[in-house]
Amino acid sequence: MSTPAPTTAGSAGGLPELDAVRWRRRVDERELRRRGIGWTVSTLGHVVPFTVTGIVLFLVEPLALPVSLAAFAQGWILPELYAQRGANVVRPKKRAAEGPERVALGLLGDLLGHDARDLHARTGLVMERGALGVWLLGEGGALLVRGPRGRRVHCYCVRVNHPELPSSDRIAHLLLALREDEAGFATVANHSFSGARWRVRRRVPKPMRPALDAAGVSLVDRPLELPA
C-alpha cells in the first residue's frame, strides 16, 4: 500500500490565510499525534539526562550534592518554561475602551450558544468543539484539548494582527476562521507547545482554569469520533 503524498497547506483550499504558509503540512490527526509525541520525547530529553546526571553525581561524590540539585532543578525548570510559553498564548491582552468592548461582546455572544457564552463570561475563553478536539479561544491564541479524557493540550499562537480591536472581536475573528476550516486554522497558527493538560492548567491565569476543566469534561462526556 502506498503512502499518500503529504498535503501541504496551500494545496487543499480552505482558509485564504493558508496561502501565506504554503510550505506547512496541513494539520490532521496524524500530524497532531506526531507533534504530541515529539513534545513528550523533548520533555523526556530534558528530564531524564539531568535527573540521571544528578543521581550519578551524588552517588559518585556525595559532596557534589549542590551540583546534583542544580541538575535536578535544570531538569524541572526547562519543561516548566515550555509549559509557560504554551499557557501564555491565552494570556489576556490590553483591552479597548468600554464602549467598543461592549459592542464587540454583543456580536460574539450572537455567535455562541448559551453555555459557551456563560463560560466566556466566567473565563474569558470561548469553547468550541471541533473534529480535532475541543478548542479554547483567547484573544491571541488557542488551546486544543484532546486525547483520552482531554489529557493533552496543544497550544497555538494565532491572532488577528490589529491590536486596536476589542478583545471580543479578536476572539470572534479566530472563532469564524476556526469554524470555516478547523485544520486550516491549526495550520496557520503557530504551534508553541504540547503537553499534559495539568501542566498548562496550572500556568494559565486562575480565572481561565475552569475552561480547561470544562473542555476535559466535554471530552469525557462525548469523546471525539476519530477517523477510521
Next chain:
Amino acid sequence: MSRLVRMDSTGHTTLAEWTADDTEAVEAAAAAFRAELDRGYFAIVSTGEGHAEQVRELPVDAPLVIMRLPISGG
C-alpha cells in the same frame, strides 16, 4: 432584515441592511460588500452550528454577513 457588519475598532459597524425583495438596498449592500473585500476583509456567513463559510459574492438570503480581517500565527 439581513445585515452586513464589519468587525472593527468600534466593536462592529453595520455597513448595510437589506431585504431580498428590495433591489436598491441589495445593490447598496453588494457595493459595500465589494468595497470591504477590496480593503482586504473576508466575508463569512454561518452555515449551521459550529460551521461558517467564506463567500465572495453577497449572499442575499443570509441573515448576517460578517467581514473579518486575516489571521496569522503570532
